[in-house]
Amino acid sequence: MEASYDPQAVESRWYQVWEDAGVFKPEINPDGEPFSIVIPPPNVTGVLHIGHALNMSIQDVIIRRKRMQGYAALWLPGTDHAGIATQNVVERDLAKEGLSRHDLGREQFIEQVWSWKAKHGDRIKEQVRRLGFSTDWSRERFTLDDGLSDAVGHVFVELYNQGLIYRGERIINWCPRCHTALSEIEVEHENEVGELTHIRYDFTDGSGSVVVATTRPETMLGDTAVAVHPDDDRYKDVTGKTVTIPLIGREVPVVADVGVELEFGTGAVKVTPAHDALDFEISQRHNLPAIKVIDTEANITEAGGEFFGQDRFEAREAIHHALKKQGYIVEVEDHHHSVGHCSRCGTVVEPMLSLQWFVKVEPMIEPSVAPIKDGRARFVPQRWENNYFRWMENLRDWCISRQLWWGHRIPAWYCDACDETIVSVEEPAACTSCGHGSLRQEQDVLDTWFSSQLWPFSTMGWPEETEDLAKYYPTDVLVTAYDIIYFWVARMMMMGVHFTDTAPFQDIVIHGLVRDADGRKMSKSTGNAIDPFDIADEYGADALRLALLQSAAPGHDIPLNIEWIDAARRFGNKVWNAVRFTLNHVEAGSVPAAGGYPTEPGPADAWILSRLGEIITEYDRLLDEYRFSDAVGLLYNFAWSEVFDWYLEMAKTSLRDEAAAATTRQTLGVVIRDLLALFHPVIPYVTEELWHELVGDGLVAAASWPIPSGNTAPTGIDELQSLIVSLRRFRAEHGLSPKRSIDVLIDDPDATAAPWWQDQFTALANVDAVYDGPPAAVAGHTRVTAGKIQAFIPLAGLVDVEAERPRLQKAIAESEKMLERSQAKLDNPNFADRAPAEVVAGEEQRVTEMSAKLEKLRTQLAELV
RNA sequence: GGGUGUUUAGCUCAGUUGGCUAGAGCGCUUCCCUUACAAGGAAGAGGUCAUCGGUUCGAGUCCGGUAACGCCCACCA
Numbered sequence: 001m002e003a004s005y006d007p008q009a010v011e012s013r014w015y016q017v018w019e020d021a022g023v024f025k026p027e028i029n030p031d032g033e034p035f036s037i038v039i040p041p042p043n044v045t046g047v048l049h050i051g052h053a054l055n056m057s058i059q060d061v062i063i064r065r066k067r068m069q070g071y072a073a074l075w076l077p078g079t080d081h082a083g084i085a086t087q088n089v090v091e092r093d094l095a096k097e098g099l100s101r102h103d104l105g106r107e108q109f110i111e112q113v114w115s116w117k118a119k120h121g122d123r124i125k126e127q128v129r130r131l132g133f134s135t136d137w138s139r140e141r142f143t144l145d146d147g148l149s150d151a152v153g154h155v156f157v158e159l160y161n162q163g164l165i166y167r168g169e170r171i172i173n174w175c176p177r178c179h180t181a182l183s184e185i186e187v188e189h190e191n192e193v194g195e196l197t198h199i200r201y202d203f204t205d206g207s208g209s210v211v212v213a214t215t216r217p218e219t220m221l222g223d224t225a226v227a228v229h230p231d232d233d234r235y236k237d238v239t240g241k242t243v244t245i246p247l248i249g250r251e252v253p254v255v256a257d258v259g260v261e262l263e264f265g266t267g268a269v270k271v272t273p274a275h276d277a278l279d280f281e282i283s284q285r286h287n288l289p290a291i292k293v294i295d296t297e298a299n300i301t302e303a304g305g306e307f308f309g310q311d312r313f314e315a316r317e318a319i320h321h322a323l324k325k326q327g328y329i330v331e332v333e334d335h336h337h338s339v340g341h342c343s344r345c346g347t348v349v350e351p352m353l354s355l356q357w358f359v360k361v362e363p364m365i366e367p368s369v370a371p372i373k374d375g376r377a378r379f380v381p382q383r384w385e386n387n388y389f390r391w392m393e394n395l396r397d398w399c400i401s402r403q404l405w406w407g408h409r410i411p412a413w414y415c416d417a418c419d420e421t422i423v424s425v426e427e428p429a430a431c432t433s434c435g436h437g438s439l440r441q442e443q444d445v446l447d448t449w450f451s452s453q454l455w456p457f458s459t460m461g462w463p464e465e466t467e468d469l470a471k472y473y474p475t476d477v478l479v480t481a482y483d484i485i486y487f488w489v490a491r492m493m494m495m496g497v498h499f500t501d502t503a504p505f506q507d508i509v510i511h512g513l514v515r516d517a518d519g520r521k522m523s524k525s526t527g528n529a530i531d532p533f534d535i536a537d538e539y540g541a542d543a544l545r546l547a548l549l550q551s552a553a554p555g556h557d558i559p560l561n562i563e564w565i566d567a568a569r570r571f572g573n574k575v576w577n578a579v580r581f582t583l584n585h586v587e588a589g590s591v592p593a594a595g596g597y598p599t600e601p602g603p604a605d606a607w608i609l610s611r612l613g614e615i616i617t618e619y620d621r622l623l624d625e626y627r628f629s630d631a632v633g634l635l636y637n638f639a640w641s642e643v644f645d646w647y648l649e650m651a652k653t654s655l656r657d658e659a660a661a662a663t664t665r666q667t668l669g670v671v672i673r674d675l676l677a678l679f680h681p682v683i684p685y686v687t688e689e690l691w692h693e694l695v696g697d698g699l700v701a702a703a704s705w706p707i708p709s710g711n712t713a714p715t716g717i718d719e720l721q722s723l724i725v726s727l728r729r730f731r732a733e734h735g736l737s738p739k740r741s742i743d744v745l746i747d748d749p750d751a752t753a754a755p756w757w758q759d760q761f762t763a764l765a766n767v768d769a770v771y772d773g774p775p776a777a778v779a780g781h782t783r784v785t786a787g788k789i790q791a792f793i794p795l796a797g798l799v800d801v802e803a804e805r806p807r808l809q810k811a812i813a814e815s816e817k818m819l820e821r822s823q824a825k826l827d828n829p830n831f832a833d834r835a836p837a838e839v840v841a842g843e844e845q846r847v848t849e850m851s852a853k854l855e856k857l858r859t860q861l862a863e864l865v
Numbered sequence: 866g867g868g869u870g871u872u873u874a875g876c877u878c879a880g881u882u883g884g885c886u887a888g889a890g891c892g893c894u895u896c897c898c899u900u901a902c903a904a905g906g907a908a909g910a911g912g913u914c915a916u917c918g919g920u921u922c923g924a925g926u927c928c929g930g931u932a933a934c935g936c937c938c939a940c941c942a
Contacts, residue, residue: 004904171940189939196942214942227942259940269942278940337941351940381881383869387937390868394938482937550890553879556870557936561877563891570904581901629879633889648901725908731896732908738897766899818886825884830922839884839923846886 001583001693005576007540007569010689015129018688023701024134026072026472035071036472037063038456039135040480040488043082044142045089045113045120048127050514050522050548050560051481053532056133057545057682058511058552058628059479064134064681065623068705074472076459077128077135079121081144083448084178084186084344087406090116106405113406117142127533131541132684134701139468141459143451144408151458152408152451153425155499160412160423164360165400167412167421171277172399174352175342176298180403181356182342183447184396185486187349189338196335197320198266200328201226201243204251210238211330213265215337216275217323218315221248221304222293225271227282230256232267246328247319248305255286274353290353298350312350357401357410357444361494365392368493371503377493379508380626381555384482391486400447407445414440453491456504478505481513482555509626512557514548535565542683543569549682550636552628571636572686575679578644579690582672585655589696591669594704598663598670603714603756604650605667611642612671613708619678632682639675646721647671653763654756669694674706716752720760722786727765730784733807734799742767745781745792747774752789767791778863782808785856801864808861815857819850 022028026036037059042052059075067073090113091101101109121142128135141148159165173182194215202209212226223245228235239256252271259282260269273283273290283290293304300307300315307315323329340349369392371377372385379385401410413422417437422428431437451458456478460469474496480489489508496504515521516528535544546568551558601609615638622631651668654660673694680687680700691700731738744767746753753761753771762769774792775781781792782804795801822843825831832840 001901004902212942216942219942261942265942272942276940276942278942281940335941338939387869391938486937547890551878554881556878559877561891564877566904567890570902573904574902577902577905579901584901625881627881630881633879637889644902645906649906728907729909735896738907739899814886821886825923828922832922834922835884842884 001576001580003577003580005573005686007542007572007685008537011130011132011536011541011685014685014688015132018134018699018701019137021699021702023067023699024075024136025138026074026136028702029067029070029072032070032072034074034471035063035066036074036076036475037477037479038076038459038475039078040478040484041078041080041141041143041452041455042124043085044079044117044124045082045086046124047120048124048131048532050530050532050535053131053544054511054514054548054552054558055479055481056128056131057548058509059477060133060545060684061549061623061628061681062477062479062626064684064701065705067134067701068677068680068703070704072471074139074468075133075135076139076141076472077133077137078141078455078459079124079143080448080452081117081142081407083402083404083407083445084180085448086113086116087404088178088344090406101405109405130533130536131545134684139459143448143455147461147464148451148454148458149408150425151454151462152446153411154463155454155495156411156446156450157423157425158499159359164363165357165423166360167355167357169353169355170358170397170399171275171280171351172354172356173340173349174296174354175345175347175349176296177345177347178342178404179296181354181399181401182349183399183449186343187340188343189340191336192339194335194337194339196265196333197323197329198331198333199246199270199323200330201245201270203238204242204244207241210235210243210254210268211266212268212270214270215335216316217319218300218307218312219272219275219293220245220270220319221300221307221315222272222274222291223250223252223270224273224283224288224291225252225286226254226268227257227260227271228254228268229260229262230258232260232262234267246326247322253286253288255282255288257282257285275351277351280353292353294350294352296352356399357412357442359398359400361395361398364494364498365395367497368392368490371493371497377503377506377508379510381510384485384508384510384555387482388485388490392490398447400450401442401444402447403443404445407448408451410442410444410446412442414442416440449487449491452488453495454499456492456496457500462500473500473504474502475505477507477509479509479511482510483513485510507626510555511552512555515557515559530560530562539565539569540572540685542572542685546571546632546636546683549628549632554626554629571640572683574640574644575675575683575686575690578639578648579672579676579694581648582668583693585651585665586669586694588693591673591695593673593695593698594706596666596670597709597711598666600663601667601711602654602660602663603717603754604647604654604760605663606711607713607717608643608647608671609667609709609711610713611638612674612706613711616674616678616706616708635675635678635682639679643671643675649764650760653760657759660756670709676700677703677706716754716757719752719786719789720757723784723789723791724761724765726784726786727767727791730793730807734803736798738766740766742798743794744769745773745775745794746771747790747792749788752787782864783856783860785853790856805861805864808857808864812854812857812861815850815854819847819854822846822850 042048063073063075173187175182196213196215197217198211198213200209200211210226226243238254241254242251243254244251259278271279271282273280273288274292275294291303293301294312295301298312300310302308307318310318342349369389411423411425413428415431415437418434420431420433422432431439456475457473460466460473462469492504520528522529532544543565547564598605619631619635651664654664676687676691677700688700746769748771780796781794783790783792825843
């Protein structure tokens with residue numbers, strides 16, 4: 001073995017081995033209880049970013065541990081076709097050649113996207129492998145696969161037949177750049193400062209005017225009314241009158257509607273039903289016409305008269321000027337409001353009346369909230385359920401049609417002759433109504449999330465009743481970042497409950513977003529994005545995974561510091577070297593893959609085995625609670641500060657003792673082996689490599705999960721460690737070389753210091769100790785203590801008396817402070833009465849110990865000559 | 866406007882049924898190349914746990930108010 005760990009060499013070695021051995025297939029544990037996770041499918045033409053790395057690291061920890069625990073553990077991988085995102089990418093590519101998708105035509109364009117998919121889909125697979133994620137590739141899925149497309153068709157038709165999908169004219173969000181409708185959640189609202197323009201609309205009968213306030217003057221071209229609140233005293237007499245819209249001269253009514261906010265603006269609102277959701281509602285209640293004045297390019301339509309053809313923002317300026325010139329503008333004030341942008345391209349979206357397909361969500365809300373409310377499924381951390389509830393309760397119909405080419409084409413056909421709409425999985429041979437008209441299929445495709453929402457069961461073969469579906473559905477855990485709870489989790493819940501009568505997952509583990517060291521969101525445009533593969537190349541995939549998991553406190557964002565990754569890398573080296581040390585004493589390949597604990601361990605062995613047992617129990621508990629950061633931190637600190645810093649040093653001592661060497665070697669082997677197994681889900685590569693060195697046969701990836709050995713710690717271990725630390729500290733404070741052996745006289749009234757104890761003390765504290773009780777004359781000595789054990793140190797020739805005085809004074813001050821604190825508690829009668837007995841006993845013990853210690857220290861100080 | 870999160874060591878963060886003498890990594894100081902590891906070892910300095918008030922024998926931890934920063938949602942014409 002090399003003296004230092006080289007991640008690159010090791011990490012290129014194992015993935016293929018795991019795959020060839022079929023480790024990632026649940027069939028490796030044929031009798032195991034099923035356990036399943038479906039991966040949140042990344043965009044097929046994208047690349048994995050650090051957020052994916054976090055997301056998948058968490059899932060891998062869960063699934064690898066379950067596998068080692070003997071479950072038939074399935075982690076199902078796959079990718080999403082990501083409609084708009086992918087289409088945009090390919091279109092951008094075409095644009096470089098001066099082409100648009102229309103130049104290619106629908107079929108050719110789709111072919112083009114498929115070839116992109118072929119190229120980039122493989123790249124994602126490579127990346128998933130590079131980071132060591134243990135997905136079952138034999139079950140890989142893609143949302144546009146035949147099977148998944150069948151599921152989509154099936155769901156669409158079923159929902160349509162149940163009246164839960166309908167086609168209708170509604171106000172939708174239109175992206176003039178992507179040329180498609182968007183759902184509510186694909187619109188990002190950003191706060192902006194705009195102008196609130198107060199415009200005078202004169203009554204047609206010449207009896208005065210009403211002033212309306214708007215942030216979008218250009219929409220006045222499509223106004224078909226002015227609305228006021230029915231209870232608004234200011235406008236009591238105006239309802240029923242008509243006003244003439246400036247510039248275009250149309251005469252429109254003033255209506256009273258409760259949708260109008262009394263407090264806002266002037267209390268009177270211009271009504272543009274074709275370009276505003278509220279206005280559309282008002283128009284429905286008052287039978288007002290809707291006039292489209294902005295087209296799909298965001299230009300003014302012919303209905304806009306002289307402004308025809310202008311871009312909406314140009315038109316805003318032009319109309320403002322025209323109004324001003326003619327004296328219609330009463331006031332312009334700055335106004336803070338939020339403006340919707342396309343989440344894919346950032347273009348300001350245009351609310352627009354449009355004929356689209358919708359999912360009627362209302363009937364599905366209650367059933368999809370119920371599993372969370374009654375505990376059949378739960379969010380971890382739980383607080384996310386409130387967001388989920390609130391969102392579900394305010395849900396409005398979901399616009400699912402997209403004017404794109406890349407995606408599942410809506411399975412609806414229209415008859416040219418009789419206008420019938422036929423919705424069917426298979427293309428109908430003839431019109432089901434008139435029987436003779438020619439049919440044309442709907443051009444639109446479905447929102448990407450329409451197929452993603454079926455992912456947990458469509459990937460398992462639904463609607464067919466497959467073995468996988470029966471065995472692995474519903475899934476056990478869903479791991480996802482909080483930013484797609486609405487997009488994805490809520491909808492999966494809706495569809496899962498609706499079509500399979502069960503929540504599609506039990507535990508919904510929510511994690512945060514990975515941010516940069518300053519807490520900013522990582523993005524390509526800010527240039528602060530950290531590429532996980534650069535990290536993997538430089539530090540190793542294991543280091544990346546360890547660093548991410550160490551920081552993964554439930555539901556919180558993670559600022560990623562390169563120092564953490566560097567520290568994680570050093571940990572890999574540390575483990576590497578611990579194994580190297582072990583192999584100096586334990587024959588390579590001789591450690592059994594499980595069990596093998598010594599029946600009569602030496603004291604130090606018993607101690608580390610007992611600690612290991614405690615750690616395993618606690619580690620399991622934390623992992624079961626999805627507290628990855630705590631779990632990994634626990635194991636990390638145990639490995640480093642207890643096993644490496646203490647046990648390995650103690651092993652060096654006992655290995656010199658022939659009688660103790662055998663169990664020490666045995667313990668060394670199994671403890672390090674168990675550490676490798678426990679760490680394997682977190683850092684799979686280095687542990688696999690080291691397992692190979694230490695255990696030889698088999699793979700840690702397929703090994704069994706460690707269980708506590710049941711050892712208990714020997715007496716005296718705490719005193720031993722404490723006294724060693726005290727000696728080292730004494731040495732450091734007096735600037736004594738660690739190499740200089742110190743003579744000590746030990747007073748050990750309870751005879752705690754057994755021979756093994758004495759050996760360890762001698763070696764680790766570097767002392768020459770005599771166990772004859774206190775010296776006859778304590779004068780000229782100082783001492784360090786641990787429990788009842790005192791070590792007397794002759795000062796002559798070692799330390800100047802005056803240098804020892806402040807050390808003792810400091811120690812006295814510390815002890816006094818603690819004694820005071822405890823005494824104060826005990827002096828409070830309420831404390832003794834109301835605190836639990838064990839807490840009170842703890843304080844009492846502390847007082848006893850501190851008093852004894854203080855007394856010794858004071859004596860010591862007095863005796864210092 | 867509604868909701869929600871954060872505020873703990875110089876920096877980045879843990880701290881889940883209230884008992885903490887408040888931890889980790891990095892950084893800092895001192896000593897040590899002790900044959901597993903200098904990507905290391907030993908020892909140490911550094912915190913009125915944002916703030917005010919409350920509950921409690923006891924509060925970083927629970928409750929209420931305030932401030933700053935952040936995020937999400939909203940038919941803010």
